[in-house]
Amino acid sequence: MITIKRLSECKLEDVVTAWNRGFEGYFFNMTMNVERFLKRMVFEELSPRLSVVAFDEEEPVGVILNGIRQIDGKKVSWNGGTGVSKAYRGKGIGKKLMDAVLEIYKEESVSLATLEAVSENQRAIELYKTMGYEVVDDLVHFSHTGAVSFNEVGLADYQFEHGIPIDVRNLPFYQKMSSWQTQWNNARDGETILVKNQQGEIVGFALYKRLFNEDFHHIGTMLLQCEVSINLVDREDVMRLLLSKVFASEKEIQQTVANLPRSNEFLFYVLKEAGFEEKVEQVLMFKQM
Numbered sequence: 001m002i003t004i005k006r007l008s009e010c011k012l013e014d015v016v017t018a019w020n021r022g023f024e025g026y027f028f029n030m031t032m033n034v035e036r037f038l039k040r041m042v043f044e045e046l047s048p049r050l051s052v053v054a055f056d057e058e059e060p061v062g063v064i065l066n067g068i069r070q071i072d073g074k075k076v077s078w079n080g081g082t083g084v085s086k087a088y089r090g091k092g093i094g095k096k097l098m099d100a101v102l103e104i105y106k107e108e109s110v111s112l113a114t115l116e117a118v119s120e121n122q123r124a125i126e127l128y129k130t131m132g133y134e135v136v137d138d139l140v141h142f143s144h145t146g147a148v149s150f151n152e153v154g155l156a157d158y159q160f161e162h163g164i165p166i167d168v169r170n171l172p173f174y175q176k177m178s179s180w181q182t183q184w185n186n187a188r189d190g191e192t193i194l195v196k197n198q199q200g201e202i203v204g205f206a207l208y209k210r211l212f213n214e215d216f217h218h219i220g221t222m223l224l225q226c227e228v229s230i231n232l233v234d235r236e237d238v239m240r241l242l243l244s245k246v247f248a249s250e251k252e253i254q255q256t257v258a259n260l261p262r263s264n265e266f267l268f269y270v271l272k273e274a275g276f277e278e279k280v281e282q283v284l285m286f287k288q289m
Helices: 012-022 034-043 093-107 122-130 235-246 265-273
Strands: 002-006 052-056 059-071 074-084 112-118 134-145 159-163 191-196 202-212 218-228 254-261 277-288
Touching (some): 012 059, 052 093, 122 277, 235 265, 254 265
Parallel strands (some): 074 112
Antiparallel strands (some): 002 052, 052 059, 112 277
């Protein structure tokens, strides 16, 4: 008999077992131990009270992780991972988990439910569509190793200043409804570069994270958002210079861009031109509650 429990009611070892079994054979390695799982829950603001685990008697066979944030005064939820054990796939477990999750969203007065799904995972996408989700954009993960050039030019009319992620949250061109992991909340250990005009107004920004190994050596940089006011005549030049400052490194480090919306055509073009390669494509899906 299949039962659905809140994660907060379960043993942590059972939850991690459900996660690892649920993502066995996935498109990339999602295996975690207890420590990594806990770090992910905290870092991505996922809630044990809002997440659910499926059991067949005492056996953990499926899981959905969830988080909720306030954005512009409305509650927005994120499905941070749906997994079902191989032996139980195609038996309706995913739907049971989603039914439980949507009921939780209603109880919590969620206005908008969001998730991302790997584009190749058509079975999951079709399930989400039957639950009322719609695809609103395609998301691409880009990667490049080593130094990179964006054909940038010097700009005397602007100042570039370093800041912290919270600095961008109220900018009119900050993408509040970007994918969960590219929002400023998920980059609290990250950085920003702010572009100011001669009047001191912020007219562009880049939100990113530098990644370090256990010896504190810089091993990678991940761009989360890069936006410039559409009112700037030299918007393209500002964007190129911003990117060059984010990815400035002579080392052979990993340069990545997380979940870039394909609808951001100019940034998409500049990255491809600079030699960044598409690695993973996902769909961004919304459901109005």
